[in-house]
Amino acid sequence: MSRMLIALLGILMVAVAPISLADETCMSPYMAKIVGQEDYVYIWTLGMEDVGDGEDKLVTVDVNPDSEHYGEVVHSLSVGGRNEAHHSGLTDDRRYLWASGLDTSKIFIFDIYTDPAQPRLHREIDDFVAKTGGIVGPHTNYALPGRMLITGLSNNRDHGGRTGMAEYTNDGDFITSVWMPTDDNLQGAVKSGNYADGYGYDARALPRRNVLVTSSFTGWNNYMMNLGKMMGDAEAMKRFGNTVVIWDLHARTPKKVLDVPGAPLELRCAWGSRSNYCFTTTALTSKIWLIYEDDAGEWNAKAVADIGDASKIPLPVDISISADDNHLWVNTWNDGLVRLFDISDPHAPEQVFEKRIGEQINMVSQSWDGERVYFTSSLLANWDKTSSSAEGEEGDVQYFKLYNWDGAELTPEFSLDFVEMGLGSPHQMRFGAHALYGNAPAKTGHDDMAAR
Amino acid sequence: MHFTATHLLKPATMIWPRANAMRQWLIGLLGWCALSAFAAPHQHEPPVVLAPGYEDLQFEPPSAGSYQLPSMGDAADGLILNTSGNAGRLHDYLGDKATVLSFIFTTCNDVNGCPLATYVMSGVQKAVLKDPDLVDQVRIVSFSFDPEKDTPSVLGRYGDQFRAEGFDWEFLTTASEDALRPTLDAYDQWVIRDYDEEGNYLGTMSHILRVYLIDSDRRIRNIYSTSYLHADTVVNDLRTLLMQ
Numbered sequence: 001m002s003r004m005l006i007a008l009l010g011i012l013m014v015a016v017a018p019i020s021l022a023d024e025t026c027m028s029p030y031m032a033k034i035v036g037q038e039d040y041v042y043i044w045t046l047g048m049e050d051v052g053d054g055e056d057k058l059v060t061v062d063v064n065p066d067s068e069h070y071g072e073v074v075h076s077l078s079v080g081g082r083n084e085a086h087h088s089g090l091t092d093d094r095r096y097l098w099a100s101g102l103d104t105s106k107i108f109i110f111d112i113y114t115d116p117a118q119p120r121l122h123r124e125i126d127d128f129v130a131k132t133g134g135i136v137g138p139h140t141n142y143a144l145p146g147r148m149l150i151t152g153l154s155n156n157r158d159h160g161g162r163t164g165m166a167e168y169t170n171d172g173d174f175i176t177s178v179w180m181p182t183d184d185n186l187q188g189a190v191k192s193g194n195y196a197d198g199y200g201y202d203a204r205a206l207p208r209r210n211v212l213v214t215s216s217f218t219g220w221n222n223y224m225m226n227l228g229k230m231m232g233d234a235e236a237m238k239r240f241g242n243t244v245v246i247w248d249l250h251a252r253t254p255k256k257v258l259d260v261p262g263a264p265l266e267l268r269c270a271w272g273s274r275s276n277y278c279f280t281t282t283a284l285t286s287k288i289w290l291i292y293e294d295d296a297g298e299w300n301a302k303a304v305a306d307i308g309d310a311s312k313i314p315l316p317v318d319i320s321i322s323a324d325d326n327h328l329w330v331n332t333w334n335d336g337l338v339r340l341f342d343i344s345d346p347h348a349p350e351q352v353f354e355k356r357i358g359e360q361i362n363m364v365s366q367s368w369d370g371e372r373v374y375f376t377s378s379l380l381a382n383w384d385k386t387s388s389s390a391e392g393e394e395g396d397v398q399y400f401k402l403y404n405w406d407g408a409e410l411t412p413e414f415s416l417d418f419v420e421m422g423l424g425s426p427h428q429m430r431f432g433a434h435a436l437y438g439n440a441p442a443k444t445g446h447d448d449m450a451a452r
Numbered sequence: 453m454h455f456t457a458t459h460l461l462k463p464a465t466m467i468w469p470r471a472n473a474m475r476q477w478l479i480g481l482l483g484w485c486a487l488s489a490f491a492a493p494h495q496h497e498p499p500v501v502l503a504p505g506y507e508d509l510q511f512e513p514p515s516a517g518s519y520q521l522p523s524m525g526d527a528a529d530g531l532i533l534n535t536s537g538n539a540g541r542l543h544d545y546l547g548d549k550a551t552v553l554s555f556i557f558t559t560c561n562d563v564n565g566c567p568l569a570t571y572v573m574s575g576v577q578k579a580v581l582k583d584p585d586l587v588d589q590v591r592i593v594s595f596s597f598d599p600e601k602d603t604p605s606v607l608g609r610y611g612d613q614f615r616a617e618g619f620d621w622e623f624l625t626t627a628s629e630d631a632l633r634p635t636l637d638a639y640d641q642w643v644i645r646d647y648d649e650e651g652n653y654l655g656t657m658s659h660i661l662r663v664y665l666i667d668s669d670r671r672i673r674n675i676y677s678t679s680y681l682h683a684d685t686v687v688n689d690l691r692t693l694l695m696q
Binding site: 032092093095145146147167169170171173175176207208209210248250251252253437438 | 504510511513514518519520522523524525640642644646658660662675676677679680685
């Protein structure tokens with residue numbers, strides 16, 4: 001604790017913009033942040049048939065260079081069966097990690113504070129669909145004060161893309177749910193373009209502006225289908241989200257539906273206290289979109305950059321914004337590249353760097369200082385590849401990799417082959433540090449954890 | 453031990469209170485803390501950036517009654533001592549009015565921590581006193597994390613700094629750590645106390661700032677934290693509660 005750095009300015013950042021999901025610079029603004037060296041990366045991992053026990057699991061990797069176990073898997077906790085493990089998120093006090101399954105709609109709540117090196121299963125939510133009135137596919141697990149917001153991807157009526165969001169207490173008790181606005185029921189929202197599809201995916205809050213932003217992907221019928229089959233199904237390919245919704249954060253009511261065609265996925269908002277904008281990327285059209293509030297207070301969306309050659313379907317997946325709002329890492333699953341965009345002018349991003357990380361690169365997480373960048377592979381069980389065609393990468397398709405970033409080059413630090421280790425397909429990463437819990441020497445910063 | 457305020461953002465993000473009166477309020481509060489917190493290690497550190505609760509609200513809040521505040525569960529009971537030193541239970545102070553409950557300790561000198569909670573509660577008090585529909589239906593409870601330093605008499609003097617004449621603002625403490633712990637656990641108030649190498653409590657601690665909105669049926673209807681806590685939204689929520 002004595003080394004805990006309190007990010008007083010963070011309070012404002014927090015109040016201002018937010019982002020959470022993939023990395024330390026993408027966490028909920030309501031949450032403590034690790035601004036120094038992280039001790040662990042928790043990797044929510046899909047089970048693979050014939051790989052280890054075949055079960056979904058939370059894998060803990062020691063990433064503190066001062067540790068004798070640096071770069072090693074120090075713990076693995078299987079949850080029984082496969083659930084299409086996908087995204088995860090921390091509670092606002094960072095004591096619990098929520099990890100959800102898109103297929104079974106189960107949510108696993110892990111205690112990561114009692115012993116950060118050895119997470120334990122605290123609670124399992126197995127009635128998400130019933131409690132929420134039919135929401136299927138819990139995706140984003142996002143911290144709000146004293147509660148978790150869970151976005152859905154689908155529904156139990158037609159397993160299409162219409163869905164909603166749910167709220168739970170930090171203890172895992174259901175509070176309420178709300179459905180995304182549709183043409184049939186805009187719920188008071190303004191439809192600003194051609195779409196009000198009711199699809200969901202990611203969510204981020206901008207508390208200072210009382211804004212919640214959500215994006216849209218596709219339903220269970222598509223994300224559980226074989227990728228090749230889906231790509232050849234013209235009707236299925238029509239069933240992707242084309243919207244971003246602006247919500248009243250306090251009231252949890254939709255205010256405006258924006259057209260963002262082509263499946264807008266991850267949302268990342270700027271941290272600056274006067275920067276009222278977020279980014280998303282569209283999987284099918286390979287563009288960076290800016291979601292921004294104009295001088296008149298209106299929220300808008302516009303495409304601001306291309307990501308590679310859209311005709312080659314690079315398939316942008318995870319993105320990560322730097323703490324100074326100047327750069328955005330963009331992974332493209334199909335070509336295995338990470339690209340860095342200069343976003344200092346958010347209306348005109350420019351690509352300044354690219355590097356091949358490996359086959360089917362998916363998630364990216366960076367440390368608060370931006371010096372360490374972690375990558376995992378794996379998108380969805382039925383979409384993932386089983387081998388790489390790239391020379392020297394044969395078999396290396398399910399990995400967790402750390403690179404060091406010096407502002408000009410990504411230098412590999414270590415790589416773990418999750419298939420060879422009998423673990424599975426690594427997906428989302430979350431950071432842990434002993435210092436968050438008062439028992440070790442990593443530097444941590446805080447938004448809503450006040451130290452006094 | 454020493455906490456350092458770090459500037460993680462560009463200087464342009466720094467926001468200072470504009471109102472002179474608020475500056476004076478903070479100086480007064482921090483001065484009170486400094487006098488009473490002889491063990492606090494960084495009582496002279498200046499505030500660097502102030503939480504949104506110190507500013508004018510930066511948005512038009514949804515109108516009272518236009519939104520729902522679904523129950524987040526029952527508000528727990530627990531043992532307390534009031535400022536007169538009388539033993540009782542927390543539920544004695546919940547259930548008959550809409551209540552805003554915050555956990556604080558008087559030696560807290562992080563301006564964006566407990567002082568923020570007390571500042572915002574003062575704003576709530578001011579607004580409620582002006583609203584005849586609210587004034588008899590709202591209570592504020594400030595509950596101490598620190599039974600060792602926040603004795604009933606200390607807490608009483610602290611409360612006298614902020615409570616307006618005739619307003620229902622209660623300041624509660626506990627007789628011991630053992631009496632306090634179940635309440636903190638029940639409200640998910642996780643606290644890290646700071647000790648020196650010999651195990652002596654240094655009088656400082658870290659915790660998530662949470663303020664609870666509790667209805668007259670003792671159900672939690674909202675939770676606010678540092679980046680979310682603002683008198684205008686709390687009062688709006690109080691009005692919403694009382695309209696339902």
